[in-house]
Amino acid sequence: MSSNNKNSLPKMNRSRWGHPLVLFASVIGLAGSSAVYYAQIRARQKARNLFLQTSFYQEALELTRGYKPIVDKLIEPIEPLLVDTTSKFNTLSPLGAQVEIPVRGAERSGIIYCYATRESVDDEWHVDKLEFKTGNQPQSFLFYDRDLRKTSSTPSSTK
Numbered sequence: 001m002s003s004n005n006k007n008s009l010p011k012m013n014r015s016r017w018g019h020p021l022v023l024f025a026s027v028i029g030l031a032g033s034s035a036v037y038y039a040q041i042r043a044r045q046k047a048r049n050l051f052l053q054t055s056f057y058q059e060a061l062e063l064t065r066g067y068k069p070i071v072d073k074l075i076e077p078i079e080p081l082l083v084d085t086t087s088k089f090n091t092l093s094p095l096g097a098q099v100e101i102p103v104r105g106a107e108r109s110g111i112i113y114c115y116a117t118r119e120s121v122d123d124e125w126h127v128d129k130l131e132f133k134t135g136n137q138p139q140s141f142l143f144y145d146r147d148l149r150k151t152s153s154t155p156s157s158t159k
Contacts, residue, residue, distance in 0.1 A: 044085045052083070054092075056116035056125035060101060063130055063144050064112055070132055070143065074105025081109070089113070094121050110134040 064070055065078050081102040083090065090099045101112040113131040118124060126146060133140035 048083050048085050054097065054116075054125055056097060056114060056127050057099065057101065059125075059127045060099075060112055060114040060116075060130055061103075063127065064103065064132070067143050070110075071105075073108060073134065074103065074110060075107040076105060078103050078105045095119075097125070108134055111140070113140055 061080060071078065081104055083099060083101060087100055091097065095118055097116045099114050101114055103110055103112055111133050114127060115129040116125045116127050118126060127144065128146045129142065130144035131140035131142050
């Protein structure tokens, strides 16, 4: 016997899929990447639902539907689209939030930029500012400001 036969590796039966370890590694890699992809989708859904459940989201939609120039531009019914949770603009902290709410009407679509705050985590959310932008506008325009509403609704004392 030659010395090559003593040190040679045992023969493995190769399948049509290649080496068994390559097949095993491929299956593990596919399963792992699928799990990561599913986890990302679930995280986005949870973040989107977190925005949808907040009172400022609903209030922003109500205020938008009640603002005649936007209703005239989009044409009713005005419906919200999915919030893009990957946008850097969308943030939610314990006391402040800002979110881009895409909306679509019968003729056009646009984006509502909502800014909201609350005094403490036990308090209700308040929409501070709302801006609107359609796809063909270079800038958004402010259509609701809570600070302006507070000052205009307080009665002035006349002497």
